[in-house]
Amino acid sequence: MSAGSSRLERRGRTAGARRHLGRRARAVVVGTGAYAGATVAALRKRSCADISVWSSSDRAEEFAAKNAVVPLAADGLVAALATADLVICCRGTGTPVIDVETASEALAMRSPARTPLVLVDLALRRDVAAGVADLPGLVLLDLNTVRSHAPAATDGQVHRAQEILAKEVEEFFGRRAERAMDDVVVAMREHVGGALEAELARLPMSGVVDAGQATQALRRLAAKLLHDPTVAARAAGREGRSQQFIEALALVTGVQVQREDPLPRDRPRRATAHDTCAAGTMPDARALVSPS
Incomplete structure (x- = not known):
């Protein structure tokens, strides 16, 4: 596949996912940290009321109680993927929780009439294995996808941001050096x-x-x-x-x-x-x- 065809396919997938996310969807949040809480708030802002949370630990119940969502059993991830419209992963532990085998099993359980499963991986270290993107019947959006569709920053904006960061770092170390006296x-x-x-x-x-x-x-x-x-x-x-x-x-x-x-x-x-x-x-x- 040429680079141009790859970009067109990625653009088409993202546009379809955007239409998919614009309606009321059945959403599953994978993770129970600060990003998971922010994700639940963002989903509610977009009128998503059917929200579940899954965690490999025992924190799903506590998170669900605090955020008024439905907790899923630790062994219920595949079944949740099979019935979900949207899955947002924000664990970032460094070990993918959704690998090709897990995703394939969930896709086999989905009805052919269902819209593609949308997986959003917000973790810096992947929660979704890279090979999952090649499976038919789903769309994977990760941080690289977000970066490629974000408005391009001009060189001037980047330079200004670097100047602000350098100034703040210098101020921080300057204040720390002052306190040493x-x-x-x-x-x-x-x-x-x-x-x-x-x-x-x-x-x-x-x-x-x-x-x-x-x-x-x-x-x-x-x-x-x-x-x-x-x-x-x-x-x-x-x-x-x-x-x-x-x-x-x-x-x-x-x-x-x-x-x-x-x-x-x-x-x-x-x-x-x-x-x-x-x-x-x-x-x-x-x-x-x-x-x-």
Whole structure:
């Protein structure tokens, strides 16, 4: 069969199935998961009142009670296929529940006057074996059939969808990375909060604070908050890490430092008597203190 003939046959089958599904039909839902519940709702929206549910497990009774449908016995699948107009499969367990043998047995029991049996396989992993589509007397519609008849998306729509997905993924991982710094944020807040509480404790117990006392308290608070960074800045300069500290300061506080003569990143450290001694070339002590 040519590719063109195959497409025409598939189109004809789908059109016939569409007419078949447009009337009141006897429907069987295979599966009891979330898709099965949505399928029952969709069938009712299309005026289908005769709905049964089949499950290989013991969940058919519970599902039927919740969704007001008729439960089928675990060994009643073939008989249900023989009398159904429409069977919708949505198990997705990875093992086809309707194979060629099962479908053939059900078709042999159907009246020749009945319209073709329509099987709709909504599972990502087939619930209906691929060979079933070749049997006469039925129409198999699966996700590939749905995809081939869905409106074609333009390249622009696909590109836009990909952009939205990429943006959301980036936002998700960004938010997760932010939360990884929660303990750092807490430590900073506790540090500032502790300094603030210490200054508040020094204010008069009466609660009456004049402008001078408030000014003095704020200055002490600022001095406490700046003490450790100041010590770190001087240490960075002494160790030849001035530029690294300036960049870190801009990153953490937003403070931009403009220097006319920026120091090199790795400034050589002046040798000390300890270094000279460690090298085994300790000079005369008088040479270290004698004027140059």
